[in-house]
Each structure stands twice: as structure tokens, then as C-alpha cells.
Amino acid sequence: MQGSKKNIRVAILGIGNCCSSLYQGLHFYKNNTECTGLMKKDIGGYLVENVEVVLAFDVDKRKVGKPLKYAIVEKPNCTPLFLSMEKMEDGPIVKMGTIMDGVCEITNSNTSNFSPDETFILSDEPEIKKEEMVSLLIDNKIDILINYLPVGSQKATEYYAECCIESKTSFLNCIPVFIASDPSWEQKFVDANIPIIGDDMKSQFGASVLSQMIQELAILRGHKVKCHIQRNIGGNTDFLNMTDKSRVQSKKISKENVLTSQDKINNVSSNTFFHAGPSEYIAYYKDNKIANFHVELEGFMGSPVVLDAQLSVYDSPNSAGVVIDAIRYLKVARELGLRGSLRGPSSFTQKSPPVQQTLANSIQECNDLANRKINDTLKPQTQHYIVAQNLNKN
Known part of the structure; x- marks a missing residue:
């Protein structure tokens, strides 16, 4: 067009x-x-x-x-x-x-x-x-x-x-x-x-969409996800605002929705440990967000698979x-x-x-x-x- x-x-x-x-x-x-x-x-x-x-x-x-x-x-x-x-x-x-x-x-x-x-x-x-x-x-x-x-x-x-x-x-x-x-x-x-x-x-290439794809890929490749942890650090006003625990709860719910949704879509019943949310405000980082991922899987015959990764992006x-x-x-x-x-x-x-x-x-x-x-x-x-x-x- x-x-x-x-x-x-x-x-x-x-x-x-x-x-x-x-x-x-x-x-x-x-x-x-x-x-x-x-x-x-x-x-x-x-x-x-x-x-x-x-x-x-x-x-x-x-x-x-x-x-x-x-x-x-x-x-x-x-x-x-x-x-x-x-x-x-x-x-x-x-x-x-x-x-x-x-x-x-x-x-x-x-x-x-x-x-x-x-x-x-x-x-x-x-x-x-x-x-x-x-x-x-x-x-x-x-x-x-x-x-x-x-x-x-x-x-x-x-x-x-x-x-x-x-x-x-x-x-x-x-x-x-x-x-x-x-x-x-x-x-x-x-x-x-x-x-x-x-x-x-x-975000376009952010922590949530990466977690979504990791979770979806693990399920589609026959793996059991034992835990999926996503921690975020940033230095903009958004991260400062979320140091108020009374305000951050909806954000935590929203970020974890991305993870749990893939289990529901694929009809996977599990006791996966999920954690996703803002973790710390450090002013030095400004608009640069650092996301850390830790994912533990069980693969073929229960063999362990561990993914540790870090993402650095400008948030806005x-x-x-x-x-x-x-x-x-x-x-x-x-x-x-x-x-x-x-x-x-x-x-x-x-x-x-x-x-x-x-x-x-x-x-x-x-x-x-x-x-x-x-x-x-x-x-x-x-x-x-x-x-x-x-x-x-x-």
C-alpha cells in the first residue's frame, strides 16, 4: 500500500x-x-x-x-x-x-x-x-x-x-x-x-518479549520449565516510581502475565517458579535498562538445561x-x-x-x-x- x-x-x-x-x-x-x-x-x-x-x-x-x-x-x-x-x-x-x-x-x-x-x-x-x-x-x-x-x-x-x-x-x-x-x-x-x-x-526487543519467546520455545521443544526469573535494573523515573511498593504490584502482575500465558496457551500444567519485575533503581543507568534472565529446564530424559543471559537496552x-x-x-x-x-x-x-x-x-x-x-x-x-x-x- x-x-x-x-x-x-x-x-x-x-x-x-x-x-x-x-x-x-x-x-x-x-x-x-x-x-x-x-x-x-x-x-x-x-x-x-x-x-x-x-x-x-x-x-x-x-x-x-x-x-x-x-x-x-x-x-x-x-x-x-x-x-x-x-x-x-x-x-x-x-x-x-x-x-x-x-x-x-x-x-x-x-x-x-x-x-x-x-x-x-x-x-x-x-x-x-x-x-x-x-x-x-x-x-x-x-x-x-x-x-x-x-x-x-x-x-x-x-x-x-x-x-x-x-x-x-x-x-x-x-x-x-x-x-x-x-x-x-x-x-x-x-x-x-x-x-x-x-x-x-x-517493548520491541525487551525483557518481556524475550521471556515470552524463551518460554514458548522451551514448551514447543518439549522441555519442562522449572523456573523462569527475570530481573530488571534501570535509572529513569519509571524505575524510581516503581520503588514505591504500593505502585509496583500491577507491573509485576503484568510482566508475569507474559510468562504464565504461554503455559496456558499450550495447555501446560506445571509448578514453574515465575518471577518478573523491576528489581532496582540506580540513577547512573538513566534510560539504559539491564535485564537478567535465569531459566532452568528439564529436557530429554530429564537432563538439566540452564540459560543465563543479559540484555542491555535503552528503555524508551x-x-x-x-x-x-x-x-x-x-x-x-x-x-x-x-x-x-x-x-x-x-x-x-x-x-x-x-x-x-x-x-x-x-x-x-x-x-x-x-x-x-x-x-x-x-x-x-x-x-x-x-x-x-x-x-x-x-
């Missing part, structure tokens, strides 16, 4: 490292014949250059009121610039969002023992009201609202999800607050005829490489009249989708959507359905 002349109009919640990498990437690949690092150049006729950031929201005084281009390099952001500033458009002026539970004591500079360069300095601008947010989404013809709020932002995420429902805006939920995977929430989006993708973004570009595709899947789904949580794209791009799939099955559904083909799995989502009775049984 050739690129579309229409733009995909997006709004972004949380102008942190992930937003920085996404915004850089939009300009890096714009009119660039070099596609290394992209999973798909064309999705349903949409190229990367068709994605336009129209609205941006944050609560840090160093970002609110500034053009997006300049906000993405403000502290506490620490991801590298892979593109020079002069090659990026100014972008929209960052507006004040709502705080609610988006900032905890550890990441609030007023209450934290960490430096202001590592934490949020809250803006004293008035927080956005729900009716104002809904109006902005409608008036600016926003197709997709991307949720990059900190892990643990339950109330704030639900607030913005409601704004999407009222404004008929698709929701791309990149954090482990369970919306797309919650039947009651999905039903609200079905009733509003809106497609969504979630929950908790699964790794996420942007997935989000740039999820945006386009959602836009195509909107045009095809799909509604509710997109099964294949959610499974391919997120840790906690409504239905876990094998990598091959999720890729097939993504490919069909990229070619604007409504397959048998997608067909029920062209009509109104009751979530609890239908798709979640698939």
Missing part, C-alpha cells in the same frame, strides 16, 4: 522518556528511506510520517507551557537524543493535565529524598477539568490518546479513559492499569463504538518502536468500524492484553489489519457484542 495523505491525530499523556523517543522517532523516519528499526513501514496505507502529535499533557512545571520539542529534553527525562533538535518541529504547547494519583511521594520533589533532576516538580497551573479535556479531544479531532502516565496511576488512567469514551477517542494504554483487559471497561468502549489497545506496552526507544505501530493499527481499526480491545495488536504490543496469543497468531492478525483485511477473529468486532459472553472466550 502507498502512504496515506491523511494524518493520524494523536494526543499524549505524560511527556516523559517514552514520549521523547516517540516524538524523535516521528521525525527521524519522516521522509526517510532508511527503515531500520521499524517493524512495519506501512500499516493500512499509513506511514510514520502520517502520525501527528496535536495535543500533549504533563504536570511538571518544567514542561507545562513549553512546545513539545523543548519539553521532551527537560528533567527528569534522561533518554538520549538520537536526532538533533533542529530536525524536530516545535509541536504543540504542553498543557497541564490532572495529577490525581499520577505522582507519588517518592517522585514528588516536595516529598522525595531524591534530587529534583530525578523527580517531578509539580506545576501550579490549574489542573484540567474533565469537560475541558473532552472538548479538547473533540475540537482537535483526536483519533488516539496515548497513555504514558507513571505506573500506578489508576485513578488518573480511569479519568482519561472516561474522557476517551465521551469524546469517541481511541485509547492506547501503555501502562499496567487494566482497561483493555478488563471486560467491564472494554464493554464501555464497545458501547461507544471505539477500538482500543492495551494494557502495558511490550525500545517502547517507541512498538507504539508507532499500535497507533496505526488503531487508526485502521477505526476506519474499518472495529470496536473494543483489538486482540492481535494488543497481544503483539502489550504485556496484558484481553487475550494472550502466541507470537505467530498475534502477528497474523496484525498483518491482516495492516492489509485492511477483516479476518474471522476481527469480524465479531465490527458489530456490538457483549464482552463477557463472546470474545474473551477465544
Whole structure:
């Protein structure tokens, strides 16, 4: 397919490292014949250059009121610039969002023992009201609202999800607050005829997708997995936020969903020891994440197999490489009249989708959507359905 002349109009919640990498990437690949690092150049006729950031929201005084281009390099952001500033458009002026539970004591500079360069300095601008947010989404013809709020932002995420429902805006939920995977929430989006993708973004070549493939490969090759341990260290605000144990539980659940799902998909009953989650915050690492894997297997005749491995990645570009595709899947789904949580794209791009799939099955559904083909799995989502009775049984 050739690129579309229409733009995909997006709004972004949380102008942190992930937003920085996404915004850089939009300009890096714009009119660039070099596609290394992209999973798909064309999705349903949409190229990367068709994605336009129209609205941006944050609560840090160093970002609110500034053009997006300049906000993405403000502290506490620490991801590298892979593109020079002069090659990026100014972008929209960052507006004040709502705080609610988006900032905890550890990441609030007023209450934290960490430096202001590592934490949020809250803006004293008035927080956005729900009716104002809904109006902005409608008036600016926003197709997709991307949720990059900190892990643990339950109330704030639900607030913005409601704004999407009222404004008929698709929701791309990149954090482990369970919306797309919650039947009651999905039903609200079905009733509003809106497609969504979630929950908790699964990086392009990150710890979760590697653990998924290791687990899937071991099972397919006839091995019993005795234990699968994944430990992560990082130095960005995401890792600092997750040192608050009250906020990290949903992340641990989400990461372990990736591991346990492969057993369920393959009907494997086992007493495997699973552990996956953020382990430590070390500021020195900044946006560089170090993931360590320890997997113990039983192979032929019970012979032991042990895998120890380490992965080093920049966390935020790794996420942007997935989000740039999820945006386009959602836009195509909107045009095809799909509604509710997109099964294949959610499974391919997120840790906690409504239905876990094998990598091959999720890729097939993504490919069909990229070619604007409504397959048998997608067909029920062209009509109104009751979530609890239908798709979640698939």
C-alpha cells in the first residue's frame, strides 16, 4: 500500500522518556528511506510520517507551557537524543493535565529524598477539568490518546479513559492499569463504538518479549520449565516510581502475565517458579535498562538445561518502536468500524492484553489489519457484542 495523505491525530499523556523517543522517532523516519528499526513501514496505507502529535499533557512545571520539542529534553527525562533538535518541529504547547494519583511521594520533589533532576516538580497551573479535556479531544479531532502516565496511576488512567469514551477517542494504554483487559471497561468502549489497545506496552526487543519467546520455545521443544526469573535494573523515573511498593504490584502482575500465558496457551500444567519485575533503581543507568534472565529446564530424559543471559537496552526507544505501530493499527481499526480491545495488536504490543496469543497468531492478525483485511477473529468486532459472553472466550 502507498502512504496515506491523511494524518493520524494523536494526543499524549505524560511527556516523559517514552514520549521523547516517540516524538524523535516521528521525525527521524519522516521522509526517510532508511527503515531500520521499524517493524512495519506501512500499516493500512499509513506511514510514520502520517502520525501527528496535536495535543500533549504533563504536570511538571518544567514542561507545562513549553512546545513539545523543548519539553521532551527537560528533567527528569534522561533518554538520549538520537536526532538533533533542529530536525524536530516545535509541536504543540504542553498543557497541564490532572495529577490525581499520577505522582507519588517518592517522585514528588516536595516529598522525595531524591534530587529534583530525578523527580517531578509539580506545576501550579490549574489542573484540567474533565469537560475541558473532552472538548479538547473533540475540537482537535483526536483519533488516539496515548497513555504514558507513571505506573500506578489508576485513578488518573480511569479519568482519561472516561474522557476517551465521551469524546469517541481511541485509547492506547501503555501502562499496567487494566482497561483493555478488563471486560467491564472494554464493554464501555464497545458501547461507544471505539477500538482500543492495551494494557502495558511490550517493548520491541525487551525483557518481556524475550521471556515470552524463551518460554514458548522451551514448551514447543518439549522441555519442562522449572523456573523462569527475570530481573530488571534501570535509572529513569519509571524505575524510581516503581520503588514505591504500593505502585509496583500491577507491573509485576503484568510482566508475569507474559510468562504464565504461554503455559496456558499450550495447555501446560506445571509448578514453574515465575518471577518478573523491576528489581532496582540506580540513577547512573538513566534510560539504559539491564535485564537478567535465569531459566532452568528439564529436557530429554530429564537432563538439566540452564540459560543465563543479559540484555542491555535503552528503555524508551525500545517502547517507541512498538507504539508507532499500535497507533496505526488503531487508526485502521477505526476506519474499518472495529470496536473494543483489538486482540492481535494488543497481544503483539502489550504485556496484558484481553487475550494472550502466541507470537505467530498475534502477528497474523496484525498483518491482516495492516492489509485492511477483516479476518474471522476481527469480524465479531465490527458489530456490538457483549464482552463477557463472546470474545474473551477465544
